[in-house]
Amino acid sequence: MYDGSRWLGWKEPPITYLQPTQFFYELIRDGKLKIARKIEGPVTVQDPCSIVRNRGMGEMIRDIVRATCEEFREVTPKLEHNYCCTAGSGVINYGPPWKFIRMEGGKVKMRQLQATGAKIVIAPCHSCHKTIEELIHYYHADMHVMFISELLVQTMDIPEALRVHGEKQEKQKEE
Amino acid sequence: MIKVERRPVSDPGIDENAKKLTPEQIEGVIRHVLEKESAGRLRTFVETCIHCGLCSDACHYYLAYKRDPSYSPVAKVRLTLWDMIRRKYRVDAESIKMYARISYAECNICKRCSMYCPFGIDIAYLMTVVRRICGLLGVVPQYLQDQGNSHMYTYSQSWVPQDDWVDTALWLEDELRMDIRNGRIPFDKEGAEVMYSPHSLEAKFKTNLLTNIAKIMNVAGVDWTMPSFDGWDSTNQAMHVGDYETMGMVERMHFEAAMRLKVKKIITSE
Amino acid sequence: MFEFLTSPAVYQFIRGPLVWLSFMIFIGGNLYKFLSMLSLAKKDKVVFPYISLKYSLRSILHWIIPFASTNWRKRPGMTVITFFFHTCLLVTPVFLIAHNALIKESWNFRLWTIPETIADVMTVVVILCALIFLMRRLVVPEVKFVTFGTDYLILSLAVLPFITGFLAYHQLLFAYELMGTLHILAGELMLIAIPFTRLNHMVYFWFTRAYTGSEFGAVRHTRDY
Numbered sequence: 001m002y003d004g005s006r007w008l009g010w011k012e013p014p015i016t017y018l019q020p021t022q023f024f025y026e027l028i029r030d031g032k033l034k035i036a037r038k039i040e041g042p043v044t045v046q047d048p049c050s051i052v053r054n055r056g057m058g059e060m061i062r063d064i065v066r067a068t069c070e071e072f073r074e075v076t077p078k079l080e081h082n083y084c085c086t087a088g089s090g091v092i093n094y095g096p097p098w099k100f101i102r103m104e105g106g107k108v109k110m111r112q113l114q115a116t117g118a119k120i121v122i123a124p125c126h127s128c129h130k131t132i133e134e135l136i137h138y139y140h141a142d143m144h145v146m147f148i149s150e151l152l153v154q155t156m157d158i159p160e161a162l163r164v165h166g167e168k169q170e171k172q173k174e175e
Numbered sequence: 176m177i178k179v180e181r182r183p184v185s186d187p188g189i190d191e192n193a194k195k196l197t198p199e200q201i202e203g204v205i206r207h208v209l210e211k212e213s214a215g216r217l218r219t220f221v222e223t224c225i226h227c228g229l230c231s232d233a234c235h236y237y238l239a240y241k242r243d244p245s246y247s248p249v250a251k252v253r254l255t256l257w258d259m260i261r262r263k264y265r266v267d268a269e270s271i272k273m274y275a276r277i278s279y280a281e282c283n284i285c286k287r288c289s290m291y292c293p294f295g296i297d298i299a300y301l302m303t304v305v306r307r308i309c310g311l312l313g314v315v316p317q318y319l320q321d322q323g324n325s326h327m328y329t330y331s332q333s334w335v336p337q338d339d340w341v342d343t344a345l346w347l348e349d350e351l352r353m354d355i356r357n358g359r360i361p362f363d364k365e366g367a368e369v370m371y372s373p374h375s376l377e378a379k380f381k382t383n384l385l386t387n388i389a390k391i392m393n394v395a396g397v398d399w400t401m402p403s404f405d406g407w408d409s410t411n412q413a414m415h416v417g418d419y420e421t422m423g424m425v426e427r428m429h430f431e432a433a434m435r436l437k438v439k440k441i442i443t444s445e
Numbered sequence: 446m447f448e449f450l451t452s453p454a455v456y457q458f459i460r461g462p463l464v465w466l467s468f469m470i471f472i473g474g475n476l477y478k479f480l481s482m483l484s485l486a487k488k489d490k491v492v493f494p495y496i497s498l499k500y501s502l503r504s505i506l507h508w509i510i511p512f513a514s515t516n517w518r519k520r521p522g523m524t525v526i527t528f529f530f531h532t533c534l535l536v537t538p539v540f541l542i543a544h545n546a547l548i549k550e551s552w553n554f555r556l557w558t559i560p561e562t563i564a565d566v567m568t569v570v571v572i573l574c575a576l577i578f579l580m581r582r583l584v585v586p587e588v589k590f591v592t593f594g595t596d597y598l599i600l601s602l603a604v605l606p607f608i609t610g611f612l613a614y615h616q617l618l619f620a621y622e623l624m625g626t627l628h629i630l631a632g633e634l635m636l637i638a639i640p641f642t643r644l645n646h647m648v649y650f651w652f653t654r655a656y657t658g659s660e661f662g663a664v665r666h667t668r669d670y
Contacts, residue, residue, distance in 0.1 A: 003303070003414050003419070003422065004411055004414060004422050004423065004425070004426030005426065006490065006491050007419045007422060007423045007426070008423050008426060008427060009490055011491075011494040011495070013430055014430055014434070015430060015433045015434065015438070015439075015440060015441055016439075016440040016441070017440060017441035017442070017443055018440055018441070018442050018443070019442075019443055019445065020388070020442055020443070020444065020445065023369070023442045024391070027391070027395045027397075032395040032396065032397070033391065033394065033395045048445070049283070049284075049285040049286065049287075050445060051445065052667070053285065053286055053287070053290075053665065053667055054286070054665050054667070055665060055666060055667075056665060056666030056667040079667075080290065080667040080668060081287070081290070081515060083235045083287070084235055084283045084285035084287060086235060086236075086239075086283060087283070088283035088284060088285050089282075089283050089284035089285075089415050090279075090319050090322075090412055090415030090416070091279075091280060091283055093318055093319050093322055093412060093415075094186075094279070094280065094316040094318050094319055095316070095317065095318035097184050097185060097186045097316070097317075098184065098186070098280050098316060100182070100184075101280050101281065104239055104240070105235055105236045105239045105240075105281075106235075106239070107238075107239040108235045108238045108239045109235065124445060125445045126374050126376060126381075126444070126445050127445075147384060147387070149384060149387040149388055149391060150384075150387055152387075152391055153387045153390050153391065156391065156394055157394075158355070158394055159394070161356070162355050162356050162357075162358075162393065162394060163355075163356060164352070164353065164354060164355065164356050213489070214485040214486070214488035214489040215482060215483075215485035215486030215487070215488060215489040215492055216486070216489050216492065216656070217489075218482070218485055219482055219485075219486075219649055219652065219653055220653065222643060222645065222649065223643070223645075223646045223649040223650070223653050224643070225596075225643055225646050226588070226591045226592060226593070226596050226643075227588065228581075228585065228587040228588035228590075228591060229516060229520065229523065231587040232516075232519065232520075233516075237587075242586070242587070244586040244587040244589070244590035244591075245590060247587045247590070247591075249587075249591050250587065250590050250591055253590070253591045289657055289661075289669065290515070290516075290661075290668075290669050290670070291515070291516040292516075292657075293508055293516070293527075294646065294649070294650055294653045294654060295504060295508070295653050295654045295656070295657030295658060295669060296653055296657070297656075297657055297660070
């Protein structure tokens, strides 16, 4: 985002833009989105460079995760000191010839995530998400990756008026 | 020239395009980028670096490749920019291939090293300068260049033209209604509170992510919209190619779409 | 050669005009470097809009205080050596009794001074730290990989005045007069070299830090330490 604006000679873009992390954080903070249930099991996070080192939203990610998950496990190094997922700046898109470099370079990332013992990794960035998923397969780790939006969709409270099935039907299904 | 140990990788975007380069072209491009396009930052950063190696621990490649010194951030500058400058811009195609490999594949421009350099030298910026040189010479990983081309051709990252985009969002709206009663994916709503601009993957392989966003927007009662016209894609791979002309066009198009819809703010996809 | 250096005319020249010349080159050169950096920074569209005083100071402070930034904490040995080296390198020559005596002789004022024994110890500290830097360059792989001839050159330029000064003070190796002349010559060489070699990081440090500190703080809303 910065390089584009710089090239065009803008200090800041003409319209405020928010990363979804901040937007979701504000929705939860302002009570527009109610959290009905919490994700079980230990959860950890990935700090994407694009929104943490470049936008300073590390604490927002953690607040969302704490609000929606039962057990949050911190990573070390954390926040802006966190490692890159090795997919940043387009490396994710180089295709099969270059996959090895992400897998080998991601060793540090994987060790760091495994050290937390978490079963779910919250990766708010598409590149991080995909590459960590591939890393998990490559290193045979017992984890899976989720977006923040997935997290919210699974935990948010859908008001009665918007539900397709009634409350009773859902309860019957559960039983 | 120092030899560095690297696993050979065959990438037509780098190998084949490097064959077509002429010495004049290489020298001209390097001169243009280093002397015309970049100024204060490049000069000051290159002249300040004291070669102390304190940035090494910041790089995940350096740590992952068993502390191989050629993967440390300063070594990447040494193998690319210093090499060009020391050889007075007269470098051969083989060197350009090495620059391309180092700047495109062995650096994620994550800026972690800037946080570890005692001088605050923005090594990631120096790597983008190298990418710019390789990008102008056309020595770019094939898949990445393909996405840059897609931006030029369809104004989206992954060859999703505008009509496909609208079509996708329409069937996504149908799917959304399986979960949310009367769920909407509103297009072109002028004066809306927010414009969501998706990742182009959300219109191609990972459409469920767009459905998720739509669910959240509907449940939270947000006044939102998306452009049905070009400029809907929030990604910009041309930036990574080093093709700043296309990058500027994509960026401008994106904000112009928001202006046209008179929205208050943009929510990007990541 | 030694006779040449100790001959009265040469000694007078090195003691007199050359000192003036080297100080002029030092100040003028740094000024030139500073101004050319400013004009180049203006060409670089983003530098001036991004600069913020608050975040510049925050960044500089975190990096000139030992152990205040993550990387200083991660490498305690290197931190201690770096800070000892640079403090002693700057403090010793400015507050040395002998130097201040010369200043008093010329301009009739003096700064406060440090005792001779302490100055002597600080000189040894500089020399030892420089030796460690040299060892790093020769032994540590990631430093060795990025070391050029110029790195040894600037290291020796920085440390030669201290070696010659130490030898002259203790009247070792050569006669005091010759050693003294060599010491003055080494000091002048260092002053002249500062603007034109990477020794000018003493000037650039503040500005590269200020820019990166501002970019991280004001634009990216994160910390850079």
